Amino acid sequence: MSSLLSTIESPADLRLLTRAQLHPLADELRSYLLESVARTGGHLSSNLGTVELTVALHYVFNTPDDRLVWDVGHQTYPHKILTGRRDQMHTLRQLDGISGFPRRSESEYDTFGTAHSSTSISAALGMAQAARIKGEDRNAVAIIGDGAMTAGMAFEALNNAGVAEGRLLVVLNDNDMSISPPVGALNRYLAQLMSGQFYAAAKNVGKQVLKNAPPLFELAKRLEEHAKGMVVPATLFEKFGFNYIGPIDGHDLESLIPTLENIRQLLEAGSGPQFLHVVTRKGQGYKLAEADPIAYHGPGKFDPAVGLKPPTSTPKTTFTQVFGQWLCDMAAADPKLVGITPAMREGSGMVEFERRFPDRYFDVGIAEQHAVTFAAGLACEGLKPVVAIYSTFLQRGYDQLIHDVALQNLPMVFALDRAGLVGADGATHAGAYDIAFVRCIPNMALACPADEAECRQLLSTAHEQNHPVAVRYPRGAGAGVAVPATLEGLPYGKGEIRRQGRSVAILAFGTLLYPALKAAEKLGASVANMRWVKPLDVELLLELARTHQAIVTVEEGCVQGGAGGAVLEALQAEGFTLPVLTLGLPDVFIEHGDPAKLLSMVGLDAEGIERSVRERFSAIVDASPGLKVVA
Ligand SMILES: Cc1ncc(C[n+]2csc(CCOP(=O)(O)OP(=O)(O)O)c2C)c(N)n1
Ligand SMILES: CC(=O)[C@@H](O)[C@H](O)COP(=O)(O)O
Numbered sequence: 001m002s003s004l005l006s007t008i009e010s011p012a013d014l015r016l017l018t019r020a021q022l023h024p025l026a027d028e029l030r031s032y033l034l035e036s037v038a039r040t041g042g043h044l045s046s047n048l049g050t051v052e053l054t055v056a057l058h059y060v061f062n063t064p065d066d067r068l069v070w071d072v073g074h075q076t077y078p079h080k081i082l083t084g085r086r087d088q089m090h091t092l093r094q095l096d097g098i099s100g101f102p103r104r105s106e107s108e109y110d111t112f113g114t115a116h117s118s119t120s121i122s123a124a125l126g127m128a129q130a131a132r133i134k135g136e137d138r139n140a141v142a143i144i145g146d147g148a149m150t151a152g153m154a155f156e157a158l159n160n161a162g163v164a165e166g167r168l169l170v171v172l173n174d175n176d177m178s179i180s181p182p183v184g185a186l187n188r189y190l191a192q193l194m195s196g197q198f199y200a201a202a203k204n205v206g207k208q209v210l211k212n213a214p215p216l217f218e219l220a221k222r223l224e225e226h227a228k229g230m231v232v233p234a235t236l237f238e239k240f241g242f243n244y245i246g247p248i249d250g251h252d253l254e255s256l257i258p259t260l261e262n263i264r265q266l267l268e269a270g271s272g273p274q275f276l277h278v279v280t281r282k283g284q285g286y287k288l289a290e291a292d293p294i295a296y297h298g299p300g301k302f303d304p305a306v307g308l309k310p311p312t313s314t315p316k317t318t319f320t321q322v323f324g325q326w327l328c329d330m331a332a333a334d335p336k337l338v339g340i341t342p343a344m345r346e347g348s349g350m351v352e353f354e355r356r357f358p359d360r361y362f363d364v365g366i367a368e369q370h371a372v373t374f375a376a377g378l379a380c381e382g383l384k385p386v387v388a389i390y391s392t393f394l395q396r397g398y399d400q401l402i403h404d405v406a407l408q409n410l411p412m413v414f415a416l417d418r419a420g421l422v423g424a425d426g427a428t429h430a431g432a433y434d435i436a437f438v439r440c441i442p443n444m445a446l447a448c449p450a451d452e453a454e455c456r457q458l459l460s461t462a463h464e465q466n467h468p469v470a471v472r473y474p475r476g477a478g479a480g481v482a483v484p485a486t487l488e489g490l491p492y493g494k495g496e497i498r499r500q501g502r503s504v505a506i507l508a509f510g511t512l513l514y515p516a517l518k519a520a521e522k523l524g525a526s527v528a529n530m531r532w533v534k535p536l537d538v539e540l541l542l543e544l545a546r547t548h549q550a551i552v553t554v555e556e557g558c559v560q561g562g563a564g565g566a567v568l569e570a571l572q573a574e575g576f577t578l579p580v581l582t583l584g585l586p587d588v589f590i591e592h593g594d595p596a597k598l599l600s601m602v603g604l605d606a607e608g609i610e611r612s613v614r615e616r617f618s619a620i621v622d623a624s625p626g627l628k629v630v631a
């Protein structure tokens with residue numbers, strides 16, 4: 001390994017280096033990062049952009065005593081490498097390996113667990129206030145991207161922080177990108193701050209302000225020679241009560257370090273909340289990522305010398321692609337359809353929809369709460385909104401779902417991608433809870449397609465309804481079932497029997513139908529593809545309950561409050577007392593790792609389902625040889 005980086009076991013080692021040594025260190029760090037992510041896959045572009053900022057923050061601040069809180073945390077690989085996890089980078093995002101996000105359990109330098117965006121200012125403010133109350137001599141620093149800054153929560157925190165005492169610094173890492181190009185007025189405003197005209201006008205005012213603090217003024221004067229930016233007031237952040245500094249070049253250590261030292265002094269002098277605007281480039285230092293930061297936002301493994309290559313064989317169609325195609329086809333058929341994404345155009349499969357229907361496409365930025373209520377407004381006026389949102393991110397818009405959508409019974413479709421386990425992103429991104437949190441809301445319906453064909457069909461069924469309907473589907477590809485070209489739906493609220501067996505009836509909700517069918521072969525069990533969690537096909541359920549000795553439910557969602565719970569409630573309401581085994585995600589957070597391995601670990605692959613059924617219903621199963629499959 002290269003010489004300087006290998007000497008850094010912790011930021012304390014970093015702080016022993018001279019300023020001049022930081023430049024080659026940053027170069028080594030960037031190379032190490034690139035090679036490492038190319039081997040494991042992971043969030044690359046954002047991390048390439050935070051190399052110098054990470055070095056500078058750990059150099060100037062006394063971490064871990066001073067608290068660094070990284071927003072989202074997808075840009076913390078340089079931080080991980082410098083904080084004792086360099087040699088674990090090859091395990092990144094893999095089972096039993098280190099997380100792709102900050103984790104308090106992983107390192108004392110990871111002061112706050114993140115992955116959902118826009119929490120950093122709130123958390124850092126809490127830490128700053130705690131330090132003040134406890135009389136502890138420490139600073140708290142939130143590092144937040146321009147994309148994450150668009151969320152309401154970030155502004156709620158600014159609103160609180162700007163008038164609070166405590167040693168808080170907010171660093172805005174502005175790379176003029178979210179995952180896709182940033183949207184909205186804030187983005188336009190930040191661009192304005194960077195414009196030469198504004199900068200020139202503001203610079204002199206900055207000097208005036210600093211004249212009140214002579215030593216800092218001297219420092220600032222020196223800074224001016226080195227830094228592209230300067231201490232300038234900026235309308236918006238100043239109005240929030242922060243001392244705004246910047247914009248400065250976030251790749252220039254000669255700007256970053258003196259500016260941060262200056263700010264540290266301001267914090268320690270009790271000058272109130274500070275706001276530093278740094279400008280970075282997503283993908284910095286790796287030409288291919290600089291040219292296409294979207295493709296390199298979260299790539300799989302690749303050869304850095306060659307870059308990402310198109311797949312050699314035709315990849316399986318993903319659920320996301322099925323949704324994207326359905327959206328375009330339905331939009332062509334229904335001029336009232338509008339599509340909404342909270343900053344997940346690529347991940348939600350809406351690139352083509354935006355291209356073909358730009359007037360009916362809305363990227364609202366990272367703003368899930370707003371996305372849901374905005375769509376509700378569209379629905380009030382007779383449009384047919386389709387909100388494409390990851391299951392995990394709908395958690396952010398839960399009150400809006402209940403209060404603004406369901407209570408008013410507005411006809412809307414929620415396309416819940418990434419339902420179930422997602423793999424490398426781990427517990428923060430798992431779509432584990434949507435069945436439980438959607439099915440308890442009056443007026444809401446929830447469908448769970450078993451495969452790609454049903455995904456399209458159930459989206460069409462959802463679109464036909466005059467109330468809100470969510471359709472949940474997982475990350476990646478499914479059983480590989482051919483997708484029909486028509487827009488015909490499936491019967492609302494109806495499941496089907498897929499295998500006629502006896503004694504045990506397995507009720508599958510969603511894509512686990514396929515492992516359930518496999519298990520049923522060995523068990524001689526019946527299998528129903530339930531398709532809908534709500535409304536539950538009670539008729540089908542009761543028929544199965546009458547003709548079998550035991551029921552098993554299978555779902556890729558939390559067992560507590562899940563589809564199995566709905567089955568139990570329905571059986572109890574009808575006076576059935578036959579035994580029910582509910583299989584799903586257990587009451588623990590499931591870590592990152594290969595999704596197939598994870599499913600196997602929680603007993604939701606074919607073998608696991610068979611094993612659980614045998615364990616629970618051994619006497620029943622052993623007495624019942626298998627019957628035939630219904631086509
Ligand atoms: C609440 C929430 N919504 C959406 C996402 C998905 N997401 C992760 S990173 C990202 C872009 C963030 O942009 P920015 O903060 O500017 O960081 P950059 O990627 O530019 O480094 C998005 C939309 C998320 N993690 N959390
Ligand atoms: C950090 C973050 O929230 C996103 O970048 C997320 O990792 C994307 O996940 P997908 O790869 O499933 O789209």
Ligand SMILES: [Mg+2]
Pocket residue numbers: 145146147148173174175176177178
């Ligand atoms: Mg950004």
